[in-house]
Amino acid sequence: MNSIPEPQLTLDGSEPLTPATVRTLDALCDAAEDATGATTPLVVAVTGAPAARMDVPLPLVNKWERAVRRLEKLAVPTVALVTGDCGGTALDVLLATDVRVATPDARLLPLAGAGTDEVWPGMALYRLANQAGVAATRRAVLFGDALDAERALALHLFDELAADPAAAFAPVFEKLTGGAGTGIRRQLMLDASTTSYEEALGRHLAACDRTLRAAVEAAS
Structure with a gap:
């Protein structure tokens, strides 16, 4: 049996988006693309959401979204292990993965920060609407309501809830490994x-x- 890989990236959405964040995700995609014929899933751990609006230069957002899009188009399966609140860069990456396992206290927070009505500058709202539908995500988008774990599971934004997401991912690991195509x-x-x-x-x-x-x- 293949061993379950440790997360190759741990992303905290409460931290500002920086050029280093973009470089880290790009490097992860580089490694996955260079591993010709590799089928082992790429695992990321995501947590955290902005506590307040962050001033992010638009050119940096553009570079970040290109990196997230690379992750979304990788040939290998991608897995997100989700803990607690998830917003900002963490939500961007989560919504670009194939399989999502979350803790029961996980919440998706698409706005730019607590108490704000501003949109996070990434493409999370675009992916939310495409993956779960406009009606299902309307309150989260218009009023800033968090999508709790049970709601996210019902909308198929999460695949499973577990106190230990890595352990819960274990039974499906073999199915994902060898997933050519x-x-x-x-x-x-x-x-x-x-x-x-x-x-x-x-x-x-x-x-x-x-x-x-x-x-x-x-x-x-």
């Missing part, structure tokens, strides 16, 4: 709501062709 399937799923049937058909056929070629190569 995860990136392709994920992209087809993400594209489904934004592309026409004709365009999606071309991408599905291309994905099938790549899969068949890989099978032939593996058999030879």
Whole structure:
């Protein structure tokens, strides 16, 4: 049995977004992309939410979102272990992962800080609306209501609740390991709501062709 990897990244959303944060996530994506043929899941631990509005330069936000998008498009499965409140950069990364296991006290906080009505400058609201729907996230977006763990689980924003997220992740680790083609399937799923049937058909056929070629190569 494969050993469960320690989180390759621990991200605290209560801390300011800095160039170092972007470099750390980019380096993690570099390593995953350079590991040709690797299928071991990439694990991140996320916690924390901004306590107040943070002044973040827009060019830095742009670099951060490019890094988060790289994480979202990696070929390997990605897993988030969530503890407590989750907002800011932690929420950005959480919503870009494939599997999310959270503690029962976890809450998703999409605004820029407690007592503010400002939007966190990342793309968390975009991903929330796409993944859970506008109606389901309306109060969190308009009024700053936190999405508690049970609500997030019901909306499929979390996959499981457990006092020890790492231990709860263990039973599905073997299923994720060896998940060749995860990136392709994920992209087809993400594209489904934004592309026409004709365009999606071309991408599905291309994905099938790549899969068949890989099978032939593996058999030879």
